Amino acid sequence: MAKFIPAKKYKYGFSSPEAAVFKTKKGLNETVIRQISAAKHETKDMLNFRLNSYRQFLAKPLPSWGPDLSKINFDDIYYYLKPSDREVKNWNSLPSDIKNTYDKLGIPQAERDYLGGVKAQYESEVVYGSLISRLTRQGVIFCSMDEAVNKYPDLVWSHFSQIVPPDDNKFAALNSAVWSGGSFIYIPKGLKVDLPLQAYFRINSQNMGQFERTLIMVDRDAFVHYIEGCTAPKYSTDSLHAAVVEIYIAPGGRCRYTTIQNWSTNVYNLVTKRAYVESGGVMEWVDGNLGSKTTIKYPSTILAGPHAHGQVLSIAVAGSNQILDAGGKAIHLAPHTTSQVISKSISFNGGQSSYRGTVNIAKKARNSRSKVVCDALILDHRSRSDTYPVNKNFSSSSILEHEATVSKIGDDQIFYLMSRGFSQSESEAMIINGFIEPIVKELPMEYGLELNRLINLQMEGSLG
Amino acid sequence: MKIYRHILSRPGQHQDFLKSFLVKSGQNLILDTTMDFQASRTSGRTVIKVVVMPHAQTNLTGLIKIKPRLKQINAFLKHQVLLVGTDSTAVSTPKLEIESDDVIASHAAVISPLDQNQIFYLMSRGFSQTQAVNLIINSFLTSHEI
Amino acid sequence: MIHLENLTVSVDKKVILSDINFSLKPGQIVYLMGPNGSGKSTIASVLAGHPHYRIESGQIFLDKKDITKLDPDKRANLGLFLSNQSPPAIPGLTVKTFLWQIYKKFHPQQKILLSEFRRLIESESNQLKLNPELLNRGLNDGFSGGERKKMELLQLLVSRARYLILDEIDSGLDIDAIKIIFTKIKKLISDQKLGVLVITHSGSLTKYLAPDRVLILSQGVIKSSGSAALISQIESRGFDK
Numbered sequence: 001m002a003k004f005i006p007a008k009k010y011k012y013g014f015s016s017p018e019a020a021v022f023k024t025k026k027g028l029n030e031t032v033i034r035q036i037s038a039a040k041h042e043t044k045d046m047l048n049f050r051l052n053s054y055r056q057f058l059a060k061p062l063p064s065w066g067p068d069l070s071k072i073n074f075d076d077i078y079y080y081l082k083p084s085d086r087e088v089k090n091w092n093s094l095p096s097d098i099k100n101t102y103d104k105l106g107i108p109q110a111e112r113d114y115l116g117g118v119k120a121q122y123e124s125e126v127v128y129g130s131l132i133s134r135l136t137r138q139g140v141i142f143c144s145m146d147e148a149v150n151k152y153p154d155l156v157w158s159h160f161s162q163i164v165p166p167d168d169n170k171f172a173a174l175n176s177a178v179w180s181g182g183s184f185i186y187i188p189k190g191l192k193v194d195l196p197l198q199a200y201f202r203i204n205s206q207n208m209g210q211f212e213r214t215l216i217m218v219d220r221d222a223f224v225h226y227i228e229g230c231t232a233p234k235y236s237t238d239s240l241h242a243a244v245v246e247i248y249i250a251p252g253g254r255c256r257y258t259t260i261q262n263w264s265t266n267v268y269n270l271v272t273k274r275a276y277v278e279s280g281g282v283m284e285w286v287d288g289n290l291g292s293k294t295t296i297k298y299p300s301t302i303l304a305g306p307h308a309h310g311q312v313l314s315i316a317v318a319g320s321n322q323i324l325d326a327g328g329k330a331i332h333l334a335p336h337t338t339s340q341v342i343s344k345s346i347s348f349n350g351g352q353s354s355y356r357g358t359v360n361i362a363k364k365a366r367n368s369r370s371k372v373v374c375d376a377l378i379l380d381h382r383s384r385s386d387t388y389p390v391n392k393n394f395s396s397s398s399i400l401e402h403e404a405t406v407s408k409i410g411d412d413q414i415f416y417l418m419s420r421g422f423s424q425s426e427s428e429a430m431i432i433n434g435f436i437e438p439i440v441k442e443l444p445m446e447y448g449l450e451l452n453r454l455i456n457l458q459m460e461g462s463l464g
Numbered sequence: 465m466k467i468y469r470h471i472l473s474r475p476g477q478h479q480d481f482l483k484s485f486l487v488k489s490g491q492n493l494i495l496d497t498t499m500d501f502q503a504s505r506t507s508g509r510t511v512i513k514v515v516v517m518p519h520a521q522t523n524l525t526g527l528i529k530i531k532p533r534l535k536q537i538n539a540f541l542k543h544q545v546l547l548v549g550t551d552s553t554a555v556s557t558p559k560l561e562i563e564s565d566d567v568i569a570s571h572a573a574v575i576s577p578l579d580q581n582q583i584f585y586l587m588s589r590g591f592s593q594t595q596a597v598n599l600i601i602n603s604f605l606t607s608h609e610i
Numbered sequence: 611m612i613h614l615e616n617l618t619v620s621v622d623k624k625v626i627l628s629d630i631n632f633s634l635k636p637g638q639i640v641y642l643m644g645p646n647g648s649g650k651s652t653i654a655s656v657l658a659g660h661p662h663y664r665i666e667s668g669q670i671f672l673d674k675k676d677i678t679k680l681d682p683d684k685r686a687n688l689g690l691f692l693s694n695q696s697p698p699a700i701p702g703l704t705v706k707t708f709l710w711q712i713y714k715k716f717h718p719q720q721k722i723l724l725s726e727f728r729r730l731i732e733s734e735s736n737q738l739k740l741n742p743e744l745l746n747r748g749l750n751d752g753f754s755g756g757e758r759k760k761m762e763l764l765q766l767l768v769s770r771a772r773y774l775i776l777d778e779i780d781s782g783l784d785i786d787a788i789k790i791i792f793t794k795i796k797k798l799i800s801d802q803k804l805g806v807l808v809i810t811h812s813g814s815l816t817k818y819l820a821p822d823r824v825l826i827l828s829q830g831v832i833k834s835s836g837s838a839a840l841i842s843q844i845e846s847r848g849f850d851k
Binding site: 363376378379380381382383384385386387388389390391392393394395396397398399400401402403404405406407408 | 551552554559560566
Binding site for chain 1: 683687692700748765
């Protein structure tokens with residue numbers, strides 16, 4: 001891996017790499033890719049990278065396991081669309097369930113416009129701007145991926161596509177070919193950024209794009225917490241989201257990446273997220289999956305240096321017509337590394353949630369330890385829950401533990417709470433909130449509160 | 465390869481499948497179990513304990529499958545592997561496919577080395593290291609706790 | 611008054627209680643005693659409305675209202691409080707939060723700050739010799755038997771019970787804990803005329819809370835009833851007279 005090169009100062013402000021209004025035709029081919037690259041004024045290197053990735057995408061089959069993806073029609077998608085063409089034109093065009101949720105959550109009108117996809121910008125950007133100026137003076141880079149590729153090529157290419165190469169899987173290849181939008185973050189040595197950086201505070205409106213590519217680089221002993229997404233339902237006219245997130249953590253560095261996704265139920269949400277952690281580094285994935293028609297996502301951590309630690313905290317709430325296939329992966333490649341996965345999932349109203357995970361402790365990962373705990377609640381007889389953990393221990397001095405339980409809400413627990421005066425649905429809500437509490441308490445407070453309210457709302461009317 | 469299939473088709477049926485294996489040097493134990501719940505008020509436990517000696521391997525897969533609309537099911541699957549020496553390796557993939565809600569289905573996998581504290585304790589009672597290891601391996605293989 | 615009239619109860623098609631008749635008045639202390647398996651805990655569960663049990667015949671009245679078919683929460687709202695023998699755990703539901711919600715439910719008019727409430731329950735925890743750290747943990751999650759029993763009592767103190775059912779309160783608690791708990795219960799009896807049904811298989815509790823009336827339950831039937839004197843008879847002759 002190349003050394004970090006100090007970047008020139010980044011000026012916070014509005015920017016949009018595309019020179020003119022532009023939209024490719026539907027469907028994917030080399031011409032479309034060349035057009036995308038040209039509209040972004042990219043280097044030949046990036047264009048070649050896209051073209052090579054496209055060839056990988058064509059060569060790779062759909063995965064033979066997991067949710068059915070055969071209904072995705074790759075020819076019926078716009079692979080590059082200016083955001084204003086993608087936006088929903090007015091509040092009334094939003095699906096009524098999304099509008100109702102906003103009402104019940106009490107979300108202010110301005111936020112609704114943004115979150116509903118009606119407007120591309122969020123008012124508090126102005127407030128946030130001063131924070132960003134301070135960070136920039138300290139050497140932080142926080143901009144869109146599109147800009148970073150052009151402004152800081154050496155820094156970006158040192159890790160871009162190294163952690164998730166295009167041939168990793170079909171959707172990583174697709175993203176590599178047509179990516180647009182996403183964040184680039186670089187945190188310099190020793191700097192611990194105390195306030196979480198949030199995707200939607202950046203002005204660039206392609207944040208919530210379909211093929212986002214994010215790269216975070218945390219230098220030695222630095223720290224950053226990045227938050228992506230939001231609990232309120234996000235309506236997307238795009239039905240395929242194939243994002244890639246790569247994170248590099250230098251020795252002693254630490255990164256927490258929090259995602260809450262609540263995409264509308266027309267969306268296939270297929271994400272490849274992976275962190276590469278050097279010695280003494282720490283990666284924490286906090287992953288909340290509420291929406292989408294189908295989500296496939298396994299935040300992964302490669303523990304490459306001694307004493308590295310990786311952790312995944314995951315919640316999935318699958319309601320009717322939803323398949324949430326989530327989990328986590330930990331690959332131990334060095335001695336004294338540790339990993340932990342806590343996964344909580346709820347299936348109700350015919351929803352299907354799966355935990356899929358891999359722990360692989362290599363022979364050279366001596367004296368390492370991994371523990372995975374998955375708990376799943378099935379709330380009714382129409383729903384389903386599956387668990388597929390693969391546990392590989394090739395190091396005879398390391399300990400690997402996995403446990404999973406699937407059950408419904410205990411009758412004894414319900415009776416107990418009701419005997420204290422709470423109605424059946426109040427009791428169920430309290431038990432469900434208690435069930436997800438270990439993950440919710442790791443979320444920034446506003447998210448935690450909203451998540452609880454949102455889950456209770458989803459449950460309302462579908463339980464006894 | 466060893467394959468075991470159990471189907472619980474009678475209401476009220478209970479099935480225990482508790483097996484221990486010692487995998488000697490140079491060997492590879494490949495084992496697959498399925499417990500398929502097809503009737504209500506059934507319970508089943510599968511516990512596979514394996515001791516993997518130096519230069520040996522094991523690959524364990526197991527499935528608990530519960531079809532829709534069943535009531536009062538209790539299912540448990542555990543893979544417990546003791547890695548005795550260098551070059552002992554194990555892969556464990558316990559799976560759950562649950563389509564009923566009135567269930568308690570759980571599974572666990574533990575792949576760990578010999579516990580040094582246990583060895584030290586036995587040696588402090590006068591056993592040689594070899595004797596201590598043998599004692600631990602034997603009690604591991606012969607005990608199946610609830 | 612709680613009144614059980616000709617109550618016959620079955621579970622899984624097996625009759626557990628036959629033709630049970632007794633009452634519990636406000637401010638009264640009634641002991642329900644019997645050997646293990648006599649159906650004592652069943653009476654507790656049935657009073658609280660546990661759906662597992664089937665009422666074959668008979669009725670239950672609370673303050674003249676027929677509650678035989680009433681849901682557990684409605685009975686709680688009418689002032690019935692069951693202190694469980696083995697309360698279940700609700701992981702993730704913080705004790706503090708739970709107690710606060712119970713308190714708000716039963717004292718809707720009271721305007722007390724959360725910080726004051728917290729001090730109140732910490733003080734009660736200390737009096738019960740319960741580690742206040744448990745207030746921040748999930749309800750009964752990993753708690754010992756004795757800690758769970760004390761938790762039941764904390765819940766009693768923040769609700770507004772009119773009738774208390776104590777199911778085997780002594781299991782898991784030492785004498786000092788029992789004394790403290792009974793002191794608090796006696797206060798509720800004198801201040802609020804709390805009616806108390808003590809379910810136990812040993813007569814030693816009577817030293818700390820004297821009964822007004824004793825009922826002996828055996829094989830699902832009330833074999834005899836009388837005053838506290840009945841207990842010394844049981845102690846010398848056993849439950850089968």
